[in-house]
Amino acid sequence: NLRDFGDGSLGIALDEVTTADDVDNLFKVFNRGAPPEFTTRGLSERGGAPELPVWARRTTPYLEHEVFNRYHSETEMLRYLHRLESRDLSLNTSMIPLGSCTMKLNATSQMAGVTWPEIGRLHPFAPVDQARGYTTLFAELEQWLAEISxxxxxxxxxxxxxxxxxxxxxxxxxxxxxxxxxxxxxxxxxxxxxxxxxxxxxxxxxxxxxxxxxxxxxxxxxxxxxxxxxxxxxxxxxxxxxxxxxxxxxxxxxxxxxxxxxxxxxxxxxxxxxxxxxxxxxxxxxxxxxxxxxxxxxxxxxxxxxxxxxxxxxxxxxxxxxxxxxxxxxxxxxxxxxxxxxxxxxxxxxxxxxxxxxAMLGPDGVRRASELAILGANYMAKRLEDHFDILYRGDNGLVAHEFIVDLRPLKRGTGISEEDVAKRLIDYGFHAPTVSFPVIGTLMIEPTESEPKEELDRFVDALVSIHAEIQQVEMGTADATDNVLKNAPHTAAMCTADEWFHAYSRSQAAYPTDWTRAFKFWPPVRRVDNAYGDRNLVCSCPPVEAYAEGEAE
The missing domain is CATH 3.40.640.10 (Type I PLP-dependent aspartate aminotransferase-like (Major domain))
Incomplete structure (x- = not known):
């Protein structure tokens, strides 16, 4: 497609996926449908193309970061990507109970369409008559969403x-x-x-x-x-x-x-x-x-x-x-x-x-998803209520699809904070819930319909175990500052170091449950200073000296 500006001029956009054949077809259009006497490849081989104007030439270096110059084969690149993936605790490891986030499964069958060129390669301003499938999708989705809401x-x-x-x-x-x-x-x-x-x-x-x-x-x-x-x-x-x-x-x-x-x-x-x-x-x-x-x-x-x-x-x-x-x-x-x-x-x-x-779930399926999300949250809240305060419930004693665990009473008695609990959950192989939102000093948990009862139980068991660890601090059997919660999360480097100076064992730190022995997610880093990080941004690109050198030049 060419853009008609309405004043006799046309706009032509070429990018990295444009081929020589595409340009030849464009020449053919301007030659009233007949092939011209030249081709794109012929012009390229002949040379003599005008030089790029000075104002359009890049004068600064690019792709200087080490990562762009280290991996030169598919094998190396795949291993690099896998190393990055293994540092991330995602849904393929365990549930992500972030409240107010609805971290449900993104099913492969639902995701497949984004890989199709018919979906991904169409320009957003393409004429509607070239996007009949898209217009059908828009119309159906608009209707479904309006009906649902x-x-x-x-x-x-x-x-x-x-x-x-x-x-x-x-x-x-x-x-x-x-x-x-x-x-x-x-x-x-x-x-x-x-x-x-x-x-x-x-x-x-x-x-x-x-x-x-x-x-x-x-x-x-x-x-x-x-x-x-x-x-x-x-x-x-x-x-x-x-x-x-x-x-x-x-x-x-x-x-x-x-x-x-x-x-x-x-x-x-x-x-x-x-x-x-x-x-x-x-x-x-x-x-x-x-x-x-x-x-x-x-x-x-x-x-x-x-x-x-x-x-x-x-x-x-x-x-x-x-x-x-x-x-x-x-x-x-x-x-x-x-x-x-x-x-x-x-x-x-x-x-x-x-x-x-x-389309795949249908009316009954989307309703079932909401029912299971509510059921899962209430099941977890019921199991946890003997160990933690559940901050809000409806008049019927139930919660919606998520609930808030109040850790403020425990913090007042032991000094163990909501952040300590969130970090300790990593040792158990779980992503933290939402911390201190919408209420400071709390955890907000949302299981979604995607999680089976076994996973809900595993997460609840982790929190119950953490509650027992907090009680040890409260009773004085665990040190108030040197304990598994204050030092969480525990990395592999920390647990395998030659020396161990803590009042608890390496086993308590790294393997608090049987399932962590069967499959262990090792956090790549220990605890960071959140407040310092928020106030002092650190660029992960070239070192600061590189920018200083550029200014000096």
């Missing part, structure tokens, strides 16, 4: 959950402005909200007002009513997460929506925890006007290593006209806001993963 329309454009929040808030602003209520710019946000919520609201030009939480971790309806009344004429929206970030279903979610609607505002539902309600509850049915869906959580797109994510938004009839448009393709509503990402359907090539997830 209880809305009427979907935009696949947002590239992340936070971008979905931002997009949803922009549609709400457009809705109010279209009604002549430009003054509505107040966004109510519960104290338990995800950190991205206030950031997205500010980005969308709104004023954030915080709503208190009750001691049970739910939205304080009295405070909500007061804030909604106080800002009634200016109220634009409330951003609410369901189930809440505290891991409980808000029993009063319909009342929350009603109060905001009565004061002229709309309801934004943060879909971060949608994995607890697919096939069980629909945001559009209990009062939300818009929600975003983290396809990289609930619908199986991988999100380790930072992405890519997808955060489509689903909306009701009020907001459908304002869904984002795009200058290159006809997408969005009749009164569309501007595009929120570079491509009209966002990171389109990974949508095939979520399409495959829903």
């Amino acid at each position: 209880g809305f009427v329309a979907t935009s696949l454009q947002p590239n992340s959950g936070a971008q979905g929040e931002y997009t949803g808030l922009l549609t709400i602003r457009a809705y109010h402005e279209d009604r002549g209520e430009q003054q509505r710019n107040v966004c109510l946000i519960p104290a338990s909200a995800h950190g991205t919520n206030p950031a997205s609201a500010v980005m969308a030009g709104m004023k954030v007002v915080v709503v208190k939480s009750t001691d049970a971790g739910t939205i304080d309806l009295v405070d909500l009513e007061a804030k909604a009344s106080e800002h009634g004429d200016d109220l634009a929206v409330i951003m609410v997460t369901y189930p809440s970030t505290h891991g409980v279903f808000e029993e009063e979610i319909r009342d929350v929506c009603r109060i905001v609607h009565e004061h002229g505002g709309l309801v934004y539902l943060d879909g971060a925890n949608l994995n607890a309600q697919v096939g069980l509850a629909r945001p559009g049915d209990y009062g939300a006007d818009v929600c975003h869906i983290n396809l990289h959580k609930t619908f199986a797109i991988p999100h380790g290593g930072g992405g890519p994510g997808m955060g489509p938004i689903c909306v009701n009839e009020k907001l459908e006209p304002y869904l984002p448009g795009h200058p290159m393709h006809r997408v969005g509503g009749e009164k569309a806001i501007g595009p929120v990402s570079a491509a009209p359907w966002g990171s389109a090539s990974i949508l095939v993963i979520s399409w495959a997830y829903i």
